[in-house]
Amino acid sequence: MDSIGAIGLQQREGFPSCSQKGLPCPSDSSELVLECLQQFKVTQTQLQQIQTSLLGSMEQALGGQASSASAVRMLPTYVGSTPHGTEQGDFLVLELGATGASLRVLWVTLMGTEGHRMEPRSQEFVIPPEVMLGPGQQLFDFAAHCLSEFLDAFPVSTQDLQLGFSFSFPCHQTGLDRSTLISWTKGFRCSGVEGHDVVQLLRDAIKRQGAYSIDVVAVVNDTVGTMMGCEPGVGPCEVGLVVDTGTNACYMEEARHVAVLDEDRGRVCVSVEWGSFGDDEALGPVLTTFDHALDQESLNPGAQRFEKMIGGLYLGELVRLVLAHLAQQGALFGGCTSPALLSRGSILLEHVTEMEDPLAGAARVHAILQDLGLSVGTSDAELVRYVCTAVFTRAARLCGAALAAVLSRLQHSREQQMLQIAVATGGRVFERHPSFLSILQETVMLLVPECDVSFIPSVDGGGRGVAMVTAVAARLAAHRRLLEETLAPFRLNREQLAAVQAQMQEAMAKGLRGEASSLRMLPTYVRATPDGSERGDFLALDLGGTNFRVLLVRVTAGGVQITSQVYSIPECVAQGSGQQLFDHIVDCIVDFQQKQGLSGQSLPLGFTFSFPCRQLGLDQGILLNWTKGFNASDCEGQDVVCLLREAIGRKQAVKLNVVAIVNDTVGTMMSCGYEDPRCEVGLIVGTGTNACYMEELRNVASVAGDSGHMCINMEWGAFGDDGSLGLLRTCFDANVDQASINPGKQSFEKMISGMYLGEIVRHILLHLTSLGVLFRGQQTQRLQTRDIFKTKFLSEIESDSLALRQVRAILEDLGLPLTSDDALMVLEVCQAVSQRAAQLCGAGVAAVVEKIRENRGLEELTVSVGVDGTLYKLHPHFSGLVAATVRELAPRCAVTFLQSEDGSGKGAALVTAVACRLAQMDHV
Ligand code: BG6
Ligand code: GLC
Ligand code: GLC
Numbered sequence: 035m036d037s038i039g040a041i042g043l044q045q046r047e048g049f050p051s052c053s054q055k056g057l058p059c060p061s062d063s064s065e066l067v068l069e070c071l072q073q074f075k076v077t078q079t080q081l082q083q084i085q086t087s088l089l090g091s092m093e094q095a096l097g098g099q100a101s102s103a104s105a106v107r108m109l110p111t112y113v114g115s116t117p118h119g120t121e122q123g124d125f126l127v128l129e130l131g132a133t134g135a136s137l138r139v140l141w142v143t144l145m146g147t148e149g150h151r152m153e154p155r156s157q158e159f160v161i162p163p164e165v166m167l168g169p170g171q172q173l174f175d176f177a178a179h180c181l182s183e184f185l186d187a188f189p190v191s192t193q194d195l196q197l198g199f200s201f202s203f204p205c206h207q208t209g210l211d212r213s214t215l216i217s218w219t220k221g222f223r224c225s226g227v228e229g230h231d232v233v234q235l236l237r238d239a240i241k242r243q244g245a246y247s248i249d250v251v252a253v254v255n256d257t258v259g260t261m262m263g264c265e266p267g268v269g270p271c272e273v274g275l276v277v278d279t280g281t282n283a284c285y286m287e288e289a290r291h292v293a294v295l296d297e298d299r300g301r302v303c304v305s306v307e308w309g310s311f312g313d314d315e316a317l318g319p320v321l322t323t324f325d326h327a328l329d330q331e332s333l334n335p336g337a338q339r340f341e342k343m344i345g346g347l348y349l350g351e352l353v354r355l356v357l358a359h360l361a362q363q364g365a366l367f368g369g370c371t372s373p374a375l376l377s378r379g380s381i382l383l384e385h386v387t388e389m390e391d392p393l394a395g396a397a398r399v400h401a402i403l404q405d406l407g408l409s410v411g412t413s414d415a416e417l418v419r420y421v422c423t424a425v426f427t428r429a430a431r432l433c434g435a436a437l438a439a440v441l442s443r444l445q446h447s448r449e450q451q452m453l454q455i456a457v458a459t460g461g462r463v464f465e466r467h468p469s470f471l472s473i474l475q476e477t478v479m480l481l482v483p484e485c486d487v488s489f490i491p492s493v494d495g496g497g498r499g500v501a502m503v504t505a506v507a508a509r510l511a512a513h514r515r516l517l518e519e520t521l522a523p524f525r526l527n528r529e530q531l532a533a534v535q536a537q538m539q540e541a542m543a544k545g546l547r548g549e550a551s552s553l554r555m556l557p558t559y560v561r562a563t564p565d566g567s568e569r570g571d572f573l574a575l576d577l578g579g580t581n582f583r584v585l586l587v588r589v590t591a592g593g594v595q596i597t598s599q600v601y602s603i604p605e606c607v608a609q610g611s612g613q614q615l616f617d618h619i620v621d622c623i624v625d626f627q628q629k630q631g632l633s634g635q636s637l638p639l640g641f642t643f644s645f646p647c648r649q650l651g652l653d654q655g656i657l658l659n660w661t662k663g664f665n666a667s668d669c670e671g672q673d674v675v676c677l678l679r680e681a682i683g684r685k686q687a688v689k690l691n692v693v694a695i696v697n698d699t700v701g702t703m704m705s706c707g708y709e710d711p712r713c714e715v716g717l718i719v720g721t722g723t724n725a726c727y728m729e730e731l732r733n734v735a736s737v738a739g740d741s742g743h744m745c746i747n748m749e750w751g752a753f754g755d756d757g758s759l760g761l762l763r764t765c766f767d768a769n770v771d772q773a774s775i776n777p778g779k780q781s782f783e784k785m786i787s788g789m790y791l792g793e794i795v796r797h798i799l800l801h802l803t804s805l806g807v808l809f810r811g812q813q814t815q816r817l818q819t820r821d822i823f824k825t826k827f828l829s830e831i832e833s834d835s836l837a838l839r840q841v842r843a844i845l846e847d848l849g850l851p852l853t854s855d856d857a858l859m860v861l862e863v864c865q866a867v868s869q870r871a872a873q874l875c876g877a878g879v880a881a882v883v884e885k886i887r888e889n890r891g892l893e894e895l896t897v898s899v900g901v902d903g904t905l906y907k908l909h910p911h912f913s914g915l916v917a918a919t920v921r922e923l924a925p926r927c928a929v930t931f932l933q934s935e936d937g938s939g940k941g942a943a944l945v946t947a948v949a950c951r952l953a954q955m956d957h958v
Contacts, residue, residue: 062365063364063365063366063413063417064413064417066360066363066364066365067360067365067366067417067420067421068420070356070359070360070363070365071356071420071421071424073322073323073324074322074424074425074427074428075424075428076320076428076431076432078480080319080320081431081432081434081435081438081477081480081481082435082481083315083316083319084316084317084320084432084435084436084439085435085436085438085439085442085481086316086439087313087315087316088106088308088311088313088316088435088436088439089439089442089443091105091106091311091313092106092108092306092439092440092443093443095107095108096108096287096291096292096293096304097291097293098293098294103310103312103336103337104310104311104312104313104339105310105311105313106306106307106308106310106311107204107216107305107306107307107310108292108304108305108306108307109204109205109206109207109255109304109305109307110207110287110292110294110295110302110303110304110305111207111254111255111258111284111302111303111304111305112207112209112210112302113210113254113258113262113302113303113503113506114289114300114301114302114303114853115300115301116261116262116270116271116272116286117262117270117499117502120146120147121144121146121501121502121505121506122144122145122146122505123143123144123196123505123508124141124142124143124144124190124192124196125141125142125143125144125196125197125198125500125501125504125505125508126139126140126141126142126181126185126195126196126197126198126248127139127140127141127142127154127197127198127199127200127497127500127501127504128177128180128181128197128198128199128200128236129200129202129256129259129495129496129497129500130177130199130200130201130202131200131201131202131203131220131222131256131279132200132202132256132276132278132279132280132461132495132496133278133279133461133462133495134220134221134278134279134346134347135160135161135163135166135221136158136159136160136161137158137159137161137176137177137180138156138157138158138159138495138497139156139157139159139180139181139184140154140155140156140494140497140501141154141155141156141184141188141190142154142494142497142498142500142501144498144501144502144505151493151498153494154494154497154498154501155188156494156497157180157183157184157187157188159176159180159183161173161176162176165224166221166222166223166224167222167223167224167333168224168225169224169225169226170224170225170226170227170230170235171226171235171239172224173222173224173227174235174236174238174239175239175242175243177236177239178236178239178240178242178243179243181197181240181243181246181248182243182245182246185245185246186245193247194249195246195247195248195249196248196249196251196504196508197248197249197250197251197504198251198252198253198254198259198500198501198503198504198507199232199233199236199250199252199253199254199500200253200254200255200256200259200496200497200500201213201215201232201253201254201255202255202256202257202276202280202282203215203216203217203218203219203220203222203255204216204217204219204305204307204310205232205253205255207253210251210252210253210503210506210507210510211233211250211251211252211253211507211511212231212233212253213231213232213233213253214229214230214231214232215227215228215229215230215232216228217334217337218333218334219280219309219310219334219337219338219341220279220280220338220341220345220347221279221333221347222333223333223334232253233250233253236250237250249511251504251507251508251511252500252503252504252506252507252508254499254500254503255282255284255305256276256278256282256460256461256496257274257275257276257282257283257284257305257460258274258284258303258305258499258503259274259460259492259496259497259498259499259500259503260274260275260276260458260459260460260461260492260496260499261273261274261284261285261303261458261499262274262498262499262500262502262503263458263492263493263494263496263497263498263499263500263501263502264456264458264490264492264493264499265490265493269454269455269456270456271456271457271458271490272285272286272444272455272456273285273286273437273440273441273444273455273456273457273458274457274458274460274492274499275433275437275457275458275459275460276459276460276461276496277344277345277346277429277433277459277461277462277463277464277470278345278346278460278461278462278463279345279346279347279462280309280338280341280345280346280347281308281309281340281341281344281345281433281436281461281463282305282306282307282308282309282341283305283306283308283436283437283440284303284304284305284306285303285304285306285440285443285444286301286302286303286304286444287301287302287303287304287443287447288300288301288447288448289301289302291447292304296837296838296839297838297839300853306440308340308341308436309338309340309341309345310337310338310339310340310341311339311340311436312336312337312338312339312340317339317340317343320343320428320432321339321343324352324355324356324359325339325342325343325352327355328342328348328351328352328355329342331351331378332348340432340436343428343429343432344429344432344433346383346461346462346463347383349383349386349425349426349429349463350379350381350382350383350385350386351378351379351381352425353381353385353386353421353422353425354375354378354380354381356421356424356425357375357381357418357421358371358375358376360417360421361375361408365417366411366414366417366418367403367408367409367410367411367414368409368411370408370409371408372406372407372408373407374405374406374407374408375406375407375408380406381406383462383463383466384466385402386422386425386426387466387467388402389402389418389419389422390419390422390423390426390467390469391467392419396415396416399415399418399419400415403415403418426467426469426470426473427473429463429470430469430470430471430473430474430477431473431474431477433470433474433477434473434474434475434476434477434478434480434481435477435481437457437474437478438477438478438481438482441453441455441478441482441485441487442482445482445484445485451484452484452485452486453482453484453485453486454485454486455485455486455487455488456487456488456489456490457487457488457489457490458490458491458492458499459471459489459490459491459492460491460492460495460496464491465491471489475487475489510855513806513807513855513859516802516805516807517802517807517859517862517863520798520801520802520805521798521862521863521866523762523764524764524866524867524869524870525866525869525870526762526870526873526874528922528923530762531873531874531876531877531919531922531923532877532923534759534762534874534877534878534881535877535878535880535881535884535923535924536881537758537759538553538750538753538877538878538881538882539881539884539885541553541753541758542555542748542881542882542885545748546729546733546734546735546746547735548735548736550756551756552752552753552754552755552756552758552781553748553749553750553752553753554646554648554658554747554748554749554752555729555734555746555747555748555749556646556647556648556649556697556746556747556748556749557649557734557736557737557744557745557746557747558649558696558697558700558726558744558745558746558747559649559651559652559744560652560696560700560704560744560745560945560948561731561742561743561744561745562743562948563703563704563707563711563713563714563728564704564707564708564944564947564948566708567951568589568944568947568948568951569589569590569591569947570588570589570638570947570950571586571587571588571589571637572586572587572588572589572637572638572639572640572943572946572947573585573586573587573623573632573637573638573639573640573690573943574586574587574639574640574641574642574939574940574942574943574946575619575623575639575640575641575642575643575939575942576642576644576698576701576937576938576939576942577603577619577641577642577643577644578642578643578644578645578662578664578698578721578722579644579698579718579720579721579902579903579904580720580721580904581600582600582601582602582603582619582622583598583599583600583601583937583939584598584599584601584622584623584626585597585598585599585937585939585940585943586598586626586630586632586637587939587940587943589943589944589947594708594936594940594943596936596939596940597630598937598939599626599629601622601625603615603618605663607666608663608664608665608666609663609664609665609666609775610666610667611666611667611668612666612667612668612669612672612677613668613681614666615666615669616677616678616680616681617681617684617685619678619681620678620681620682620684620685620688621685623688623690624685624688627688634689635689636689636690636691637690637691638691638693638946638947638949638950639690639691639692639693639946640693640694640695640696640701640939640942640943640944640945640946641674641675641678641692641694641695641696641942642696642697642698642701642938642939642941642942643655643657643674643695643696643697644662644697644698644699644718644722644724644938645657645658645659645660645661645662645664645697646658646659646661646747646749646752647674647695647697647747649695652693652694652695652945652949653675653692653693653694653695653949654673654675654695655673655674655675655695656671656672656673656674657669657670657671657672657673657674658670658671659776659779660776661722661751661776661779661780661783662721662722662789663721663775663789665775665776674695675692675695678690678692679692693946693949693950694942694945694946694949696938696941696942696945697724697726697747698716698718698724698902698938699716699717699718699724699725699726699747699748699938700716700726700745700747700938700941700945701716701937701938701939701940701941701942701945702716702717702718702900702901702902702934702937702938702941703715703716703726703727703745703900703941704716704900704938704940704941704942704944704945705900705934705936705937705938705940705941705944706898706900706901706932706934706941707900707941707944708940708941708944709932710898710930710932712896712897712898712930713897713898713899713900713932714727714728714886714897714898715727715728715879715882715883715886715897715898715899715900716745716899716900716901716941717875717879717899717900717901717902717903717906717931718901718902718903718906719786719787719788719875719901719903719905719906719912719916720787720788720902720903720904720905720906721787721788721789721903721904722751722780722783722787722788722789723750723751723782723783723786723787723875723903724747724748724749724750724751724783725748725750725878725879725882726745726746726747726748727745727746727748727882727885727886728743728744728745728746728886729743729744729745729746729885729889730743730889731743731744733889734746748882750782750783750878751780751782751783751787752779752780752781752782752783753781753782753878754781754782755778755779755780755781759781759782759785762785762874763781763785766794766797766798766801767781767784767785767794769797770784770790770793770794770797771784773793773820774790782874782878785870785871785874786871786874786875787871787903787905788825788826788903788904788905789825790825791825791828791867791868791871791905792821792823792824792825792827792828793820793821793823794867795823795828795860795863795864795867796817796820796822796823798863798867799817799823799860799863800813800817800818802859802863803817807859808852808856808859808860809850809851809852809856812851814849814850814851816848816849816850817850822848823848825904825905826904826908827844827848827864828864828867828868828909829905829908829909829910830844831844831845831860831861831864832861832864832865832868832909832910832911833910834910838857838858838861839857841857841858841860841861842857845857845860868909868911868912869911869915871905871912872909872911872912872913872915872916872919873915873916873919875912875916875919876915876916876917876918876919876920876922876923877919877923879899879916879919879920879924879929880919880920880922880923880924880927883895883897883899883920883924883927883929884924884926884927886927887924887926887927893926894926894927894928895926895927895928896927896928896930897927897928897929897930898929898930898931898932899929899930899931899932900932900934901913901931901932901933901934902933902934902937902938906933907933913931916931917929917931
């Protein structure tokens with residue numbers, strides 16, 4: 035020990051090394067001793083004050099309001115439940131910081147069945163003082179060296195070494211394997227460690243060492259190891275109490291009370307770090323001159339004041355300071371001190387334990403004191419024993435008051451009048467000094483008589499508990515690997531996306547030429563975007579998205595006014611007979627006309643019909659096939675305008691003038707084009723997905739004419755139906771396709787649009803459950819139900835403003851019983867699925883805008899894209915990802931995305947207006 039410490043009390047307080055006064059007689063000596071020891075008495079009131087004040091400090095810290103350095107820290111760990119008893123496997127455990135200057139390595143085997151135990155193998159290593167106070171790297175290199183020495187001595191058969199790191203210092207944990215040291219306590223002060231992740235430092239050191247490949251899976255405080263390793267008795271052990279070199283406790287707190295956590299369910303283990311408790315009001319009256327002297331000499335003056343009255347590192351030192359003082363007062367050792375007595379650290383915890391033990395006998399006390407170079411008189415041994423008892427008793431009572439605070443906290447948070455609880459105890463002070471526990475117990479009974487506490491000694495010095503946490507962490511890490519493997523095919527790189535873009539451009543060209551292609555490239559007979567001269571009142575229908583709408587659109591010089599009403603199309607109608615569907619549509623129109631006072635009028639009508647149609651003119655559209663959730667019979671191959679006219683005919687009372695049939699992409703482009711003449715692309719990402727754009731007429735093989743433009747409905751949802759997306763399709767896409775009403779059709783759409791993303795997520799969740807990664811491996815009926823996972827949940831769950839607990843609540847509302855770990859994984863699944871969708875969509879848009887640029891032979895193209903669809907509009911990240919992908923893949927196009935605010939009905943009305951204008955011109 036250093037020489038500054040050796041001078042200790044003597045220089046500061048001016049004590050001579052040998053009393054120069056006349057020696058007091060033995061009875062005076064004992065009086066002097068007893069008088070001095072009065073300072074170590076702590077009254078019941080003082081204990082109560084400490085209990086109350088510590089409880090206050092704990093509650094403040096839980097609420098996130100702890101400001102003073104003397105407050106307790108209340109550090110949440112990532113341990114959320116006490117062991118199930120089913121944990122199994124072999125684990126390496128490294129313990130640093132609990133027991134003085136030693137480091138322990140253990141090999142723990144968990145048997146997976148309660149009650150079955152195998153003794154661990156362990157080895158202790160002494161850490162040299164220069165390592166405890168030197169550079170951090172040296173400390174961690176030392177630890178790595180001890181690990182390989184241990185493994186050299188006890189070779190193990192497995193290559194797969196998983197390590198739990200018991201690191202007993204205050205740390206901010208951000209994961210089971212991420213923990214930043216806040217400050218050293220006890221006898222450590224290595225540079226370059228505070229503020230760093232100790233797991234990473236250990237991993238780096240193990241790598242530098244190079245002898246073994248060891249995965250550091252979890253990091254825990256010793257109190258947590260103590261609690262987790264405890265054999266469950268009547269109930270689980272929910273408090274871990276350590277009195278070793280230092281002192282601390284952890285306990286299971288309700289997560290909702292821990293302000294720093296984003297969690298409102300379940301419990302979390304919180305490390306109190308009560309060693310730093312030092313509230314002046316509470317501790318002031320019990321602090322002695324010896325406590326102040328000890329604090330001043332310590333490595334961390336002013337810090338850990340409470341720990342310095344209880345922890346084993348300090349008890350010997352307190353006894354030494356008292357003995358030196360009493361010797362200098364002439365009350366002990368004939369008034370003489372010795373160099374050893376005046377040297378810091380010369381009396382250790384084990385000396386005090388032995389001297390205080392009534393069974394040890396005076397001879398042993400003599401021997402210890404003589405070893406310190408003291409001349410021991412007849413009454414000295416007994417008086418020294420008093421000193422040890424006083425110091426020890428105070429420590430046990432203070433520790434009892436602190437435990438009482440934790441128990442009151444538990445009682446309060448559990449809202450239980452009578453608390454029955456098991457406390458796991460660990461550390462050398464408990465192990466070597468049985469009366470410590472009995473004094474502590476008495477104090478607890480005095481302060482919280484309504485708590486029924488059983489004390490259970492920890493197993494393997496906490497090593498087993500560390501192994502338990504490691505087992506859980508290892509399982510979670512394995513789950514994460516499985517999750518990553520599952521999601522890997524959804525993570526597309528730039529090359530893959532560029533390949534999609536290139537394939538799309540090729541398919542577009544083929545489709546336009548009339549060659550076999552999965553892109554139909556349907557002419558729409560829309561030859562120009564609006565020029566602003568359109569006028570009149572129009573009816574519009576909007577069928578095929580989430581809502582069926584009937585609209586009245588008034589286009590005037592002052593702008594466009596829209597009145598609309600949403601009608602439902604029951605699934606039985608969408609998938610019933612064609613006649614029934616079109617009759618229903620006409621019924622809705624009649625209802626709308628009546629409500630709007632339009633009955634009897636024959637306004638021109640534009641029909642947004644969002645399905646693939648081969649158009650032969652503006653008012654002729656042959657339905658090629660149904661998509662999305664529609665499957666009404668006898669419609670495919672028929673002219674939809676005729677079907678509508680026939681239904682009107684059946685309802686003889688109505689007159690309607692169907693002028694144009696428009697795809698929703700076209701309606702959207704026209705609607706946005708009314709505001710921005712650069713809008714030459716329409717994009718829908720809603721229930722389905724599709725795009726249209728203005729193509730050069732000369733490129734459109736199926737329509738006569740070489741000049742001018744025509745809007746082409748790409749029907750890109752079907753892209754890849756020829757198998758060209760094969761490499762990108764996952765087994766989950768195949769599952770969704772198989773279960774759909776149109777297997778083998780709309781491949782691109784099924785990877786992108788709202789009708790399918792929730793289903794993809796659901797299939798992934800089913801798979802992860804079957805692997806045991808999610809929902810504890812339990813398949814639920816709910817999750818097996820088709821379409822329960824709506825795409826709107828993706829948008830909600832992925833919202834940045836949502837805390838994880840809200841994500842959890844959404845999923846629980848769906849009837850999925852899940853933990854926070856589950857919630858996080860579900861979130862990641864959603865993100866992977868929607869990100870792929872947005873990127874594929876972006877690759878498609880990049881193909882379209884590049885095609886336009888190439889058509890026009892431009893170096894740079896500036897163009898706008900009109901967009902609609904609930905997925906695009908409601909998802910928090912979809913639009914950003916589409917834009918980013920387009921920038922990446924089509925850098926020579928400056929693309930602006932305009933969200934359609936009025937739906938495509940307005941566009942259909944505009945198309946109708948143009949048609950009416952042209953028809954009038956024809957007549958003129
Ligand atoms: C609407 C348009 O706003 O968006 C429809 O008016 C279009 O024509 C629809 O079909 C697409 O989005 P969703 O999400 O309703 O399918
Ligand atoms: C110190 C540490 C704490 C540990 C305790 C017991 O107080 O700061 O983390 O639990 O000692 O070892
Ligand atoms: C489907 C339809 C298509 C429509 C798209 C968006 O893909 O086939 O016509 O544009 O959905 O609603």
